[in-house]
Amino acid sequence: KSSLRKIETIRNTFEDYQQQSFLKLPVSANYYTTFLLITLLIMFSAIWLGFYMARGITVPIQQLAEGVRRITEGDLDFKIGAKATDEIAILVDSFNTMTRELNESRLNIQHAHEDLKRTNIELDRRRNYIETILDNIGAGVVSVDKRGTITTFNKAAEKILNLKSENIFGSSYHDAFDFSSYQIIRKLSKRMNAQDRESIEEQIDLRVGENNLTLLVNVQVLRGATGKYRGLVIVFEDLTHLIKTQKIAAWKEVAQGIAHEIKNPLTPIQLNTQRLKKKYYENREDFDRVFDESIHIITQEVEGMKELLNEFLRFSRMPAPNPRPTSLHKIIDDILISYSEHDKKLKIKKSFDPNLGAVPIDPEQIRRVFINLFENATDAIDEGGAIQISTRILQKEKLVRIEFADDGAGICTADRDKLFLPHFTTKKRGTGLGLAIVNRIIIDHNGSIQVKDNYPKGTVFVIDLPYSPLVLQTGNSSARKLHQITSSQS
Ligand SMILES: Nc1ncnc2c1ncn2[C@@H]1O[C@H](COP(=O)(O)OP(=O)(O)OP(=O)(O)O)[C@@H](O)[C@H]1O
Ligand SMILES: [Mg+2]
The missing domain is CATH 3.30.565.10 (Histidine kinase-like ATPase, C-terminal domain)
Known part of the structure; x- marks a missing residue:
């Protein structure tokens, strides 16, 4: 009986098993599906996270690349607007600071350049004005720098001394003037040194070509702001006609x-x-x-x-x-x-x-x-x-x-x-x-x-x-x- 019961139990159990094994496929399929779903979910989440994280890096980096391109093209107003975190944020900030500073320096340079341009124009205007004055006054004006090079030679000087300024401008006054004129300047500057004076005025007679001229010559030492010797300026007036x-x-x-x-x-x-x-x-x-x-x-x-x-x-x-x-x-x-x-x-x-x-x-x-x-x-x-x-x-x-x-x-x-x-x-x-x-x-x-x-x-x-x-x-x-x-x- 017990065996029968046992057989009965076994048979029941087998039947259960058979019934259960019949359910085995749908259950395992169910499990597989769930597992697959979870796996897919995890994969998608991972991919999304990956994309999300990648976007946080690539967008700023793309903008950085764009910024560099724009800067090389000279557009310094470019600013990276993309939000970023961590090192990328530091990089973006540094980039923005750099462009801002570059822009400021460029503006400063531009202002300085404009100032310089204005100053140059003003200097040019003044130089022209002084040259016009020098060329229109009756007195001859010659200036010589500390090396003895002629740096000014106005029209009246050309006329009085019968010399062309382009021939002597920039050359040494030793070579530019003939012996007698050169000697006169030497004599006057020597006398000036001997008397420890900064200027000297004298009436001198000079032969220019066929004519004997009477000139009133004034030699003045030129000094820089610090008092350093910068040369001589010689002003002379032709008194020949007046004296006559x-x-x-x-x-x-x-x-x-x-x-x-x-x-x-x-x-x-x-x-x-x-x-x-x-x-x-x-x-x-x-x-x-x-x-x-x-x-x-x-x-x-x-x-x-x-x-x-x-x-x-x-x-x-x-x-x-x-x-x-x-x-x-x-x-x-x-x-x-x-x-x-x-x-x-x-x-x-x-x-x-x-x-x-x-x-x-x-x-x-x-x-x-x-x-x-x-x-x-x-x-x-x-x-x-x-x-x-x-x-x-x-x-x-x-x-x-x-x-x-x-x-x-x-x-x-x-x-x-x-x-x-x-x-x-x-x-x-x-x-x-x-x-x-x-x-x-x-x-x-x-x-x-x-x-x-x-x-x-x-x-x-x-x-x-x-x-x-x-x-x-x-x-x-x-x-x-x-x-x-x-x-x-x-
Ligand atoms: N006593 C006087 N009464 C009135 N006018 C006078 C008298 N003395 C001089 N004058 C006036 O003064 C002017 C100058 O006198 P000044 O002696 O210098 O020259 P002049 O007499 O005209 O010429 P010159 O002496 O060469 O004859 C005279 O032209 C005259 O008009
Ligand atoms: Mg008289």
């Missing part, structure tokens, strides 16, 4: 001066010869005295003229005064005699200071002063007009004042300032040198001359001359003391 015209003008003036001063004594000579003639025919008794007087005056005037001409020839200028104690009243009296016989029948009045002694004057020159004043007065007055001469000692001022008045036409206020200027005249045949010479002589005597209106009409010339009665009246020693006075005054 000045010489002509000066000679003209001298000639006019001589003519004027010769013309003035001619009047007293003429008046005295007329007087002699008249006296000779009219009154024979008086004749001897008049003869002596007139001959004396004529001789004196001729002597004066001779002396003047000699002085002019010697110095070609107005002679300097030679003051010596002289009777001023005698000089005036001598001239008065001549004019007392004038055609215009002048009324001449004099009021002399009886205390006036010898005055330190050059008699010839003071005579010329009065002759000029008489000439002007006789020109200004009508027939029968009056001339009044007075002298007065101004004790305190140590002066003698001479007033020379006429009742002639007078001088209008506008002309008064110009009166003593050379060549100012209102007369048809006047030279206008008379009062200029008078003024010169008075000034040379340390005196002064002024003009004012006479009352009721006419003109008064007021002349002050230095006069010190005490010294002049002390007998024998007067001449020596006078010399002291005049030499201390001059």
Whole structure:
């Protein structure tokens, strides 16, 4: 029974098994499917993860590659926008920082470049401007650097020295200039060094080709900001023409001066010869005295003229005064005699200071002063007009004042300032040198001359001359003391 049960159990179990083994395929298939599904899921997840992770690296790297390409093309505004983590993030950040810094530097360089360009344009403009000025001024300008190379040579320099700047620009001044010009520069710079000066100016004569030139040369040392020697600048002006015209003008003036001063004594000579003639025919008794007087005056005037001409020839200028104690009243009296016989029948009045002694004057020159004043007065007055001469000692001022008045036409206020200027005249045949010479002589005597209106009409010339009665009246020693006075005054 037990065996039967056992067989029964076995059979049941077998049947179960058989039933179960029938289910075996679907169950295992079920398992396989689940497993496959899980495997596939894992694989897909892994692939997705792989792709996901790869995207995080490749996109930034692609953008990096694109960035590098753009940078090489010069586009520095490129910025990597891709999000990244870890080292790639650091790389992206570094790349972005690098491009930003590159961009900033490029902008800075661009600004600097623009500034430089502007500065260059400005410098160019200034250089052009300076060159235009240099080329348009009349003075020659040459600059030499510390090695002696010519760095500037303007148009005027070309013209004056008859050289072409392209031939000498950049060459040494030894070779560029001929021997004489070179020697002049050497001489001037040597003198400048010897005198420890930074500049020197001198008038020099230079032969250029066929012409002799007179140049005013100025040599100036050029120094840099630190005071270091940088060369020389030489400026020269051609004075040849100017000096020639000045010489002509000066000679003209001298000639006019001589003519004027010769013309003035001619009047007293003429008046005295007329007087002699008249006296000779009219009154024979008086004749001897008049003869002596007139001959004396004529001789004196001729002597004066001779002396003047000699002085002019010697110095070609107005002679300097030679003051010596002289009777001023005698000089005036001598001239008065001549004019007392004038055609215009002048009324001449004099009021002399009886205390006036010898005055330190050059008699010839003071005579010329009065002759000029008489000439002007006789020109200004009508027939029968009056001339009044007075002298007065101004004790305190140590002066003698001479007033020379006429009742002639007078001088209008506008002309008064110009009166003593050379060549100012209102007369048809006047030279206008008379009062200029008078003024010169008075000034040379340390005196002064002024003009004012006479009352009721006419003109008064007021002349002050230095006069010190005490010294002049002390007998024998007067001449020596006078010399002291005049030499201390001059
Ligand atoms: N006493 C005077 N009365 C009026 N005008 C005068 C008198 N003295 C000079 N003048 C004026 O001053 C001017 C200048 O005098 P100045 O003696 O220098 O030259 P000038 O007399 O004209 O020429 P020159 O002396 O060569 O004959 C005269 O032309 C005249 O107009
Ligand atoms: Mg005159």
